[in-house]
Amino acid sequence: MKPFPWQHALWRQIIDLADRNRFPHALMLSGAGGLGKEQFAKALTARMLCRTPGEFACGECRSCRMLTAGHHPNLLTIEPAEKGRLIRVDSVREANDFVAQTAQQGGYRVIYLQPAEGMTIAAANALLKSLEEPGSNTLFILLADIPSRALPTIRSRCQRWTFAIPDEAECLPWLREKLGNDEDARFWWRVAGGQPLLAVELGQGESRQLRQTLREVFEALVRGAEPVAEAARIDRQALSSVLWYGIAWLEDLIRLGLSGETAQIRNSDLLPLYRQAVKNGRVRDWFRLLDYAREQRRLLAAGSNPNAQLVLESWLVRWAALLRS
Numbered sequence: 001m002k003p004f005p006w007q008h009a010l011w012r013q014i015i016d017l018a019d020r021n022r023f024p025h026a027l028m029l030s031g032a033g034g035l036g037k038e039q040f041a042k043a044l045t046a047r048m049l050c051r052t053p054g055e056f057a058c059g060e061c062r063s064c065r066m067l068t069a070g071h072h073p074n075l076l077t078i079e080p081a082e083k084g085r086l087i088r089v090d091s092v093r094e095a096n097d098f099v100a101q102t103a104q105q106g107g108y109r110v111i112y113l114q115p116a117e118g119m120t121i122a123a124a125n126a127l128l129k130s131l132e133e134p135g136s137n138t139l140f141i142l143l144a145d146i147p148s149r150a151l152p153t154i155r156s157r158c159q160r161w162t163f164a165i166p167d168e169a170e171c172l173p174w175l176r177e178k179l180g181n182d183e184d185a186r187f188w189w190r191v192a193g194g195q196p197l198l199a200v201e202l203g204q205g206e207s208r209q210l211r212q213t214l215r216e217v218f219e220a221l222v223r224g225a226e227p228v229a230e231a232a233r234i235d236r237q238a239l240s241s242v243l244w245y246g247i248a249w250l251e252d253l254i255r256l257g258l259s260g261e262t263a264q265i266r267n268s269d270l271l272p273l274y275r276q277a278v279k280n281g282r283v284r285d286w287f288r289l290l291d292y293a294r295e296q297r298r299l300l301a302a303g304s305n306p307n308a309q310l311v312l313e314s315w316l317v318r319w320a321a322l323l324r325s
């Protein structure tokens with residue numbers, strides 16, 4: 001496994017540290033979810049465990065083969081039991097036991113933990129103990145989409161590596177391969193706010209269709225359609241994505257409304273609709289709606305269980321009111 005093409009500079013820096021034995025015992029890799037930091041972390045794990053590494057793990061030694069087969073005695077992976085749940089203290093206690101043992105056949109031990117901001121308080125406190133007394137040849141790799149939500153005492157014990165939004169040129173060849181052509185690659189990269197993995201996810205299959213539907217709803221609302229009737233066209237399971245697009249489009253609107261410039265617009269195909277909305281709306285109201293959308297998304301992510309259909313309708317009613325105010 002290798003890092004993605006846009007991660008090569010960061011990879012060189014981190015490998016350089018490892019090769020000079022300057023590696024800390026804990027890293028926190030942070031950055032938006034669609035930048036591919038999991039793959040980077042896995043490539044790094046493989047290289048740390050590899051017995052004959054070059055720039056990357058060799059892929060052929062006994063250690064690499066064990067890793068490929070899905071079990072390595074010197075690797076412990078800690079993740080929530082289910083997506084969206086918190087990491088519990090018993091998982092972290094496993095890490096403490098693991099750290100207390102000696103690495104098999106010498107070499108490094110790696111504890112891979114994600115998401116670092118998704119632990120119970122008890123789990124985070126248990127982890128602190130290991131981070132303070134990690135033993136030799138032990139590397140903790142923690143991943144966080146939003147590091148500010150991780151416990152400060154955990155953050156401060158890790159060396160932080162931040163994944164920034166890559167330049168278009170760094171990810172364009174990869175995106176072209178995934179999405180088929182240059183035009184789609186550029187378009188979805190911008191829609192995804194520069195996150196390549198997210199661009200591929202949004203630009204394919206049902207996600208691609210969802211954006212098309214939302215665009216049609218946007219057009220209909222600008223023409224004066226009834227929002228509750230429009231809500232019926234949208235799958236309520238997609239609420240989180242609907243709000244994600246709502247936020248992105250509002251941010252576009254605010255950029256356009258404040259500066260009048262189009263260079264920073266992420267959804268250029270919506271420009272005619274934005275212009276119409278800018279003519280009718282007021283920036284203050286867009287900020288208010290933006291807060292509403294962010295709050296609803298936060299509630300959804302926190303697993304509080306709002307009535308999705310109701311939130312969807314309420315969102316479109318507000319969005320429509322803003323387009324016509």
Ligand SMILES: [Zn+2]
Pocket residue numbers: 049050051052053057058059060061062063064
């Ligand atoms: Zn190897």
